[in-house]
Amino acid sequence: xxxxxxxxxxxxxxxxxxxxxxxxxxxxxxxxxxxxxxxxxxxxxxxxxxxxxxxxxxxxxxxxxxxxxxxxxxxxxxxxxxxxxxxxxxxxxxxxxxxxxxxxxxxxxxxxxxxxxxxxxxxxxxxxxxxxxxxxxxxxxxxxxxxxxxxxxxxxxxxxxxxxxxxxxxxxxxxxxxxxxxxxxxxxxxxxxxxxxxxxxxxxxxxxxxxxxxxxxxxxxxxxxxxxxxxxxxxxxxxxxxxxxxxxxxxxxxxxxxxxxxxxxxxxxxxxxxxxxxxxxxxxxxxxxxxxxxxxxxxxxxxxxxxxxxxxxxxxxxxxxxxxxxxxxxxxxxxxxxxxxxxxxxxxxxxxxxxxxxxxxxxxxxxxxxxxxxxxxxxxxxxxxxxxxxxxxxxxxxxxxxxxxxxxxxxxxxxxxxxxxxxxxxxxxxxxxxxxxxxxxxxxxxxxxxxxxxxxxxxxxxxxxxxxxxxxxxxxxxxxxxxxxxxxxxxxxxxxxxxxxxxxxxxxxxxxxxxxxxxxxxxxxxxxxxxxxxxxxxxxxxxxxxxxx
Ligand code: ACM
Numbered sequence: 001x002x003x004x005x006x007x008x009x010x011x012x013x014x015x016x017x018x019x020x021x022x023x024x025x026x027x028x029x030x031x032x033x034x035x036x037x038x039x040x041x042x043x044x045x046x047x048x049x050x051x052x053x054x055x056x057x058x059x060x061x062x063x064x065x066x067x068x069x070x071x072x073x074x075x076x077x078x079x080x081x082x083x084x085x086x087x088x089x090x091x092x093x094x095x096x097x098x099x100x101x102x103x104x105x106x107x108x109x110x111x112x113x114x115x116x117x118x119x120x121x122x123x124x125x126x127x128x129x130x131x132x133x134x135x136x137x138x139x140x141x142x143x144x145x146x147x148x149x150x151x152x153x154x155x156x157x158x159x160x161x162x163x164x165x166x167x168x169x170x171x172x173x174x175x176x177x178x179x180x181x182x183x184x185x186x187x188x189x190x191x192x193x194x195x196x197x198x199x200x201x202x203x204x205x206x207x208x209x210x211x212x213x214x215x216x217x218x219x220x221x222x223x224x225x226x227x228x229x230x231x232x233x234x235x236x237x238x239x240x241x242x243x244x245x246x247x248x249x250x251x252x253x254x255x256x257x258x259x260x261x262x263x264x265x266x267x268x269x270x271x272x273x274x275x276x277x278x279x280x281x282x283x284x285x286x287x288x289x290x291x292x293x294x295x296x297x298x299x300x301x302x303x304x305x306x307x308x309x310x311x312x313x314x315x316x317x318x319x320x321x322x323x324x325x326x327x328x329x330x331x332x333x334x335x336x337x338x339x340x341x342x343x344x345x346x347x348x349x350x351x352x353x354x355x356x357x358x359x360x361x362x363x364x365x366x367x368x369x370x371x372x373x374x375x376x377x378x379x380x381x382x383x384x385x386x387x388x389x390x391x392x393x394x395x396x397x398x399x400x401x402x403x404x405x406x407x408x409x410x411x412x413x414x415x416x417x418x419x420x421x422x423x424x425x426x427x428x429x430x431x432x433x434x435x436x437x438x439x440x441x442x443x444x445x446x447x448x449x450x451x452x453x454x455x456x457x458x459x460x461x462x463x464x465x466x467x468x469x470x471x472x473x474x475x476x477x478x479x480x481x482x483x484x485x486x487x488x489x490x491x492x493x494x495x496x497x498x499x500x501x502x503x504x505x506x507x508x509x510x511x512x513x514x515x516x517x518x519x520x521x522x523x524x525x526x527x528x529x530x531x532x533x534x535x536x537x538x539x540x541x542x543x544x545x546x547x548x549x
Contacts, residue, residue, distance in 0.1 A: 001107065001180065001485055001488070001489065001509060001510070001513040001516075002180065002181060002485075002488045002489035002491075002492040002493045003489055003493045003509070004104065004145045004146070004147035004493075005146055005147045005148055005493070005494055006144075006145070006146045006147070007143060007144075007145050008143065008144045008145075009141065009142065009143055010082075010083070010084050010142035010143055010144055011142065012084055012085065012142045013142070014139035014140055014141050014142065015083050015084070015085075015086055015087065015088060015139070015140050015142065016086075016137045016138070016139050017058055017059075017088070017109075017137065017138050017139075017140065018046065018137040018138070019044060019045070019046020019047050019048070020046060020047040020048070020049055021040065021044075021046050021047070021048045021049070021058050021059065022048075022049050022051055022055070022056070022057040022058050022059070023036060023037065023048060023049070023050045023051070023057055023058070023059040023060075023061065024050070024051050024052065024053050024054070024055050024056075024057035024059070024060050024061065025050055025053065025060075025061035025062075026052075026053050026061075026062065026063070028063070028095070029061050029062075029063065029095060029098055031095060031247075031248055032061060032092075032095055032098045032099050032102065033050045033061055034050070034248075035099070035102075035248055035249065036048070036059075036061075036102050037050060039106065040113070042115075042116050042117060042118075043109075043112070043113035043114055043115055043116070043117075043118060044113050044118050044120065044138070045117075045118030045120075057087070058086075058087065058088065059087070059088045059089075059090070059105075060087060060088070060089045060090065061090050061092075061098050061102075062089070062090070062091050062092075062098075063091065063092050063093065063094055063095070063097070063098060064091050064092075064093070065093060065094070067079070067080060067091060067092065067093045067097065068093040068097075068148065072148070073093070073148030073149065074152075074456075075148075075149055075150075075151065075152040076093060076094060076096050076097070076149075076152070077092075077093065077096045077097050077100050077148060077149040077181070077183070077250075078092070078093040078097050078147065078148035078149075079091060079092040079093070079097035079098060079100050079101035079104075079145075079146075079147055079148075080101070080144070080145065080146050080147075081101045081104050081105060081143075081144070081145040081147075082143075082144045082145075083108070083140045083141070083142050083143045083144075084142045084143075084144070088105060088140070090102055090105065093148075095250065096183070096250045097148075099178075099249070099250050100147065100149075100181050100250075101145075101147075103178065103179055103181060104145055104147065106179070107516065108140050108143070109138055109140070110138060111515050111516050111518075111519040112519060113138070114516055114519040114520050115519050115520075115521075116521075120138075148494075149181065149491075149492050150445075150491065150492060150493060150494050150495075151445055151458070151459065151460030151461065151491050151492070152183075152459050152460055153183075153184055153408050153459040153460030153461070153462065154181065154182040154183050154184060154460050154461070154462075154488070154491045154492060155182065155183075155184035155185070155186050155254075155408065155410075155460065155461070155462030155463070156173065156177045156182050156184070156185055156186070156462065156463055156465075156480070156484065157185075157186040157187075157188060157410070157462055157463065157464040157465060158170075158173060158185070158186070158187060158188065158465050158467070158476070159188040159191070159464075159465060159466045159467045160187060160188065160189060160194075160196050160234075160467070161188055161189065161190055161191035161192075161193055161194045161195070161196055161265070161467075162191065162193050162194070162286070162466060162467040162468045162470075163230070163467040163468075163470060163471050163472075164194060164196060164210075164230070164231060164232030164233070165467070165473060165476065166232075166473065167234060167238050167241070167242065168473075169473035169476065170185070170187075170242045171242070171245055172473065172477075173185065173476075173480075174242070174245060174246045174249055174251050175249065176480075176481075176484070176520070176522065177249075177251060177484075178249035178250065178251055179520070180484060180485060180488035180492075181488060181492050182251070182484075182488055182491075182492075183250055183251050183252060184251065184252050184253075184254055184460075184462065185242075185246055185251050185252070185253045185254070186253075186254045186256060186320065186462060187253060187254070187255055187256060188256045188258070188322075188466075189234075189255055189256055189257060189310075190209075190256070190257050190258050190262070190263070190265060190266065190322075191258055191262045191264075191265065191283075192262050192263070192264035192265060192282075192283030192289050192291075193212055193215075193264070193265065193282060193283040193284070193286075194209065194210055194211075194212060194230075194231060194232075194233075194265050194282065194283075195209030195210055195233065195265040195266060195269065196210060196232070196233045196234055197233065197234055197236075197239065197255070197257075197310065197313075198233060198234065198235045198236050199305070199306055199309050199310075200236075200309060201305050201309065202269070202270065202302070202305070202306070204269040204270060205265075205266060205269045205270075205306075206233040207269070208265075208268055208269040208282070209265035209266055209268055209269040209282060210231045210232060210233040210265070211229060211230070211231035211282060212229065212230055212231060212265075212281070212282040212283065212284050213229055213281060213282070213284055214226055214227055214228060214229070214230075214284050215228065215230050215284060216284075216285055216286055216468075218429065219429060219431075219469075220285060220286040220287060220431075220468070223285075225284065225285075236309075236313050239253075239255075239313045239314070240313055243313065243314055243315065243316075252316040252317070252318070253314055253316055254314070254316060254318045254319070254320055254372065255310050255313070255314045255319065255320065256320035256321070256322055256372075257303075257306060257307070257310060257319075257320070257321065257322065258321070258322025258323075258324070259293060259303060259321055259322055259323070259356070259360070260292050260293040260295075260323075260326055260353060260356045261288070261289075261292045261293075261322070261323075261324070261325055261326030261327065261353075262288075262289075262322055262324070262325065262326075263291065263292065263293050264280065264282060264283040264289050264291050265282045265283065266293075267280055267291055267293075268280050268281055268282045270302070272298070272299075273293055273294065273299050273302060274291055274292075274293070274294060274330075275291070275292075275294050275330040275333075275334060286468040288325045288327065289327075290327045290329045290330060291330065292326055292327060292328075292330055292331065293356070294330075294334060294336065294337075295331070295334070295336050295337050295340055295352065295355070295356065296336055300356075300359045300360070303360055303363075304360070304363040307319065307360060307363040307364055307367075308363060308367070311363075311364070311367040311369060316369075317368070317369055317370060318369060318370050318371075318372050318387065319364045319367070319369045319370070319371060319372065320371075320372040320373065320389075321357060321360055321364070321371055321372070321373050321377075322373065322374060323353065323357060323373035323374050323376055323377040323380070324373075324374035324375075324376050324391070325376065326350075326353050326376065326380075328349035328350060328352065328353075331349050331352050332349055337349070337352055340352060340355060350379055350380050351380060351381055352380075353376070353377070353380035354377065354380035354381025354382065355380075355381075357371070357373065357377060357380065357381075357382065357383055357386075358381075358383060361383045361386075370385060370386070370387055371383055371385070371386045371387070372386065372387040372388075372389060372408075373386055373387075373388065373389065374388075374389050374391055375388055375389060375390045375391055375392055375396030375397075375399075375400065378396060378399055378400055378403075378405075382400075382405065384404075385405075385406075386405060387405065387406045387407070387408060387459065388400035388405045388406070388407050388408070389407075389408045389410045389462070390407060390408070390409050390410060390411060390447075391410045391411060391412055391416075391464070392411070392412065393411050393412075393413070394409070394411055394447035394448075394449065395449070397409050397411075397447050397450070397458065398447055398449040398450050400457070401450050401451075401454040401455075401457035401458065402450075402451060402454060404454075404457070405457065406457050406458075406459050407457050407458050407459065408458075408459050408460055408461060408462055409445045409446075409447065409458060409460070409461040409462075410461065410462045410463075410464055412464070413435070414435065414439060414440055414442075414443040415440070415443065415461065415462065415463045415464055415487065416435070416463075416464050416466065417435070417463050417464060417465045417479045417480055417483050417484070418430060418431050418464070418465055418466040418467070418468070418469060418470060418479060419431065419432055419433035419434065419435040420432070420433030420434045420435070421433065421434055421435065421436055421437070421483075421525055421529075422434045422436060422529070424529065425536065425537045426529060426530055426535040426536060426537045426538065427529075427530060427535075427536060428469075428475065428478070428530070428534065428535070428536050429469050429536060430469055430479075431466070431468060431469055435483070437482055437483050437485075437486050437510070437527070438486075438503045440463075440483045440486040440487050440490065441486035441489065441490060441501060441503050441506055442490075442501060442503065443461070443487070443490045444490070444495070445458055445460060445461040445490065445491055446458050460491055461487070461490065461491045463480070463483065463484060463487045465479055465480060474523045475523075477522050477523040477524065478523050478524065478525050478530075478534055481517055481522050481523075481524035481525065482510055482513070482514060482517070482524050482525065482527070485510055485513055485517075486506070486510070489501075489506065507527070510527070511527065514526070514527070
């Protein structure tokens, strides 16, 4: 999971692995071999020794740059995994390919080895007398797997603004994304309801902007509120740690600083960024606010400074400027905005958003990064080499690709995992829905309307988790899993080789895969529906009478 391009059983005896396990790897695969040692030692209790290539070994890691072409792959991450003749051999097109081969190897081992401490070894080491002969040996049937990703951008997004998520969850999410061969973590770090990244030059962004007075209770449309302050933020070192942890797992972190809308938390911290000049509070309701950034040179400079500090934390090639849902009411009344419109000859105030992006773009480019934005940036006039995230449907992606932009498909109807799984009162409160696993599985990252000669503009796809209704890591896991497994297959696996995607063929494999998620400790939603602990409506059943639901 996700399905490999090809998997073939080989003749011969199973390969038995036992501790102390010897792994050979060239120095260039130090990152992958160290990671393998950590996960295997944790899950099996074996000692794992990493030795130089050509030393006899149980597991051989190697690279072969010609593999990508051989696998017919356009993007990095191809691998071949051969289990035969007493050896597990993992050949990658580079470090990423080797890493994905090793993730596949983990799925060939017993689910128990995915745990954080050994349960097999503990059972075998007990004095109960039911000990198997070859202590700790695990057998893998001979097999050859050849595999390569279909798309370069296989993303998972998390909104940490609406509800702050502890750093520990970012590590778990990266681990789970990488387990499913995803390679981008998009962090939505700022929004109306909370600013979550420390900026040294402007300390009030977190001192003030990271905290809100209260939050909605129930659905936003009920207009009820709790009385609990909420907040939190990541220090620069927290985020550097997340970036380094992700890099060890071949995951790139893309930061998003949303502008020029979705900025109430920033204006609360620095009212001079807004239009009234008066203090406002960090957002406490969900939805779109009319407050946007003013277009003064000082505000542009402020956000240049923010961009520079954020770029220093995140070494990856992308910087997301948001650009979604930006009302123009304040600009229509602003003298400065009207002067820019007149000078630039704009007849639509939405073009001011494009103007704003154009002011910010050089700061991003000066760090050698590419600008990414939500599909509204198309209407506003997107910088030429901007990457567009098509969220309001498929059309944004089609338009962007036709205009020569690179595109990441993220359409809400399929890939917004804050939507419910089912129209069922037992489901926890969600913004809307439903988006069942089956629908996600059927998602095709290349929309039908894209001209053939622009198909390669689709870098890939990404699943989103907005957190208005998601307060905890446990609930986040519920929303992601198992939809994320279906998503991973849609964005990794070649449809030509898995056949036209058939959910009835996928579901038994997914069912089997849920046991792996259970071993990993994921709070996934069972295919039949939420457990009593996950359900919104479950009540202790009467002593006699109807069964619980
Ligand atoms: C979005 O959902 N506003 C990108």
